[in-house]
Amino acid sequence: MKNESIKVFQKKKKQILETWMKLQLADESLREDLMSNEELRGQSEELISILVDNLNDSNIDDPRHSDFDSVVDILSGISISRARQGFSPRETGTFVFSLKDALLNTMQQELKDPQELFLQSLKISKLIDSFGVTTFETFIKGREEVILRQTDEIAEISTPVIRVWDGILALPIIGTLDSARTQVVMENLLQEIVESGSSIAILDISGVPAVDSLVAQHLIKTVSATRLMGAECIISGIRPEIAQTVVHLGIDLTNIITKFTLASALRTAFNMLHLQVVKKQKQTIAD
Amino acid sequence: MMVTLNKDVMSIVKEQDVIPFRNRIKEYATKIGMGLVNQTKLITAASELVRNMLKYANGGKVYIEVVSKGRENGIRLSFEDKGPGIPDINLALKDGYSTGKSLGLGLPGTKRLVSEFNIASEVGKGTTVTVVKWKNG
Amino acid sequence: MEKIPILRMGKFLLVTIQVDLYDRLAEALEADLVQMVKKTGAQGVLIDISAVSIIDSFMGRIIGNIATMSKILDAETVVVGMQPAVAITLVELGLPLKGVHSSLNVERGMELLRTKINLSEGQSDDDGYAE
Incomplete structure (x- = not known):
């Protein structure tokens, strides 16, 4: 027996699309600012025809059937692009679930036998619900990708190495230092030391909110690695609170040159390089 | 869940096998796009482990696998030997402990270089050390 | 057998490691270098490792040995x-190469050796600023 509802869907594709569009446009959460109605219509039409063309008796109970791969692909594409465009999960979910309403609506008009209508409705509901879940999964994946990209960007931005003087580098650290961040800091710093041939690096930690034993360990590692390369490392921006916690935690920083401000670290660096900053004699202009 | 994408095996019986072995790991690590620092960490760890294997068990086999977990790719190395085994693994993993004439930072130092570290040993039967290094880990 | 060449440059010895060292080669280098220090009376040893991509605890120990033995001589x-x-890997491994000085390149390394030698001579001859 050929499934009645599938026949109905194939015959009434146009009508389903119209109902679906009406439902979507009527919804309060419609985002005309993010997507034009024509674009929405295009997406909807594509999805319906792919779904109806691939639906048959044997796969209607199995949303994971390979026949639906193309449907899932389209849904994934739509929800990933929506995640990136900044749609909310509800807005994306509504897109799929209003299709269910449209399908059920059409079935209600076409199928006369209540028993049959109930059975078919259940099947369609299950199928679309499963597609809805898929949409959410890919939506979250899309968002995660955005987050990962931003994390990478933040890591890049937050570790700039500045050449403050010939042979002196400065690296202001802002935010917490974890092991992943320390590795990025070390890599950037050491690479820049090689490229610029600098012999002194100043690590300024004024922007690090707190120094615990783990952060201190990361700092010590960075200093050790810099020394192995043959450069010296000065840590500046140590606030009184940090000095206090460091001592209370019993962390030994005596092998590291530490300074209160970046300016005093720079002065130390000048000294190490036998440089002197001299105030210029004021020139008197004769009139 | 970790999935193996590619598997390779090398047997290490003499000191001269170490350098080709390192090169093989480097090939795989480069293929999955691992950064230079993580590559260096992985190869150094592998070098330590393979040295242990030669010293205590006269060599053994190493399985090199390209693995993936979710969006992360990585390299898994399994060092299998039929040596005397390690009687007290916890002690062997302590910083500064060594029975051989090395610096005594073999296992704990190696552990810090990789993302995952596992050791199974039976006295008289042998030892298997498995390490994983993720591309970005 | 392969050998790592040791070059003599005035008061210094220069070793450039261009290949991956396997254990016996490294041990041979250690022995050769110490012999050369004694034979030439060199005051400094420069080991150029810019082409070395892996230093494990064994290599670290060889470098440390060379430094300690040279110091005695x-x-x-x-x-x-x-x-x-x-450098990052060595720090993570917990191998700080104690007793070994580091420099960014050969030129800086020579400068460093000169100041070190001047300093030690300065202690005995009170002639710290010769040159």
Whole structure:
């Protein structure tokens, strides 16, 4: 027996699309600012025809059937692009679930036998619900990708190495230092030391909110690695609170040159390089 | 869940096998796009482990696998030997402990270089050390 | 057998490691270098490791040995041109190469050796600023 509802869907594709569009446009959460109605219509039409063309008796109970791969692909594409465009999960979910309403609506008009209508409705509901879940999964994946990209960007931005003087580098650290961040800091710093041939690096930690034993360990590692390369490392921006916690935690920083401000670290660096900053004699202009 | 994408095996019986072995790991690590620092960490760890294997068990086999977990790719190395085994693994993993004439930072130092570290040993039967290094880990 | 060449440059010895060292080669280098220090009376040893991509605890020990042995024979050792990735790995491994001085490149390494030698001579001859 050929499934009645599938026949109905194939015959009434146009009508389903119209109902679906009406439902979507009527919804309060419609985002005309993010997507034009024509674009929405295009997406909807594509999805319906792919779904109806691939639906048959044997796969209607199995949303994971390979026949639906193309449907899932389209849904994934739509929800990933929506995640990136900044749609909310509800807005994306509504897109799929209003299709269910449209399908059920059409079935209600076409199928006369209540028993049959109930059975078919259940099947369609299950199928679309499963597609809805898929949409959410890919939506979250899309968002995660955005987050990962931003994390990478933040890591890049937050570790700039500045050449403050010939042979002196400065690296202001802002935010917490974890092991992943320390590795990025070390890599950037050491690479820049090689490229610029600098012999002194100043690590300024004024922007690090707190120094615990783990952060201190990361700092010590960075200093050790810099020394192995043959450069010296000065840590500046140590606030009184940090000095206090460091001592209370019993962390030994005596092998590291530490300074209160970046300016005093720079002065130390000048000294190490036998440089002197001299105030210029004021020139008197004769009139 | 970790999935193996590619598997390779090398047997290490003499000191001269170490350098080709390192090169093989480097090939795989480069293929999955691992950064230079993580590559260096992985190869150094592998070098330590393979040295242990030669010293205590006269060599053994190493399985090199390209693995993936979710969006992360990585390299898994399994060092299998039929040596005397390690009687007290916890002690062997302590910083500064060594029975051989090395610096005594073999296992704990190696552990810090990789993302995952596992050791199974039976006295008289042998030892298997498995390490994983993720591309970005 | 292969050998790592040791070059003599005035008061210093220069070793450039261009290949991956396997154990016996490294041990041979250690022995050769110490012999050369004694034979030439060199005051400093420069080990250029800019082409070395891996230093494990064994290599670290060889470098440390060379430094300690040279020190006993009154010569300072400077390791030059360590790769960033190698430095990061050594720190993570817990191998700080104690007793070994480092420099960014050979030129800086020589400068460092000169100041070290001047300093030690300065202590005995009170002639710290010769040159």
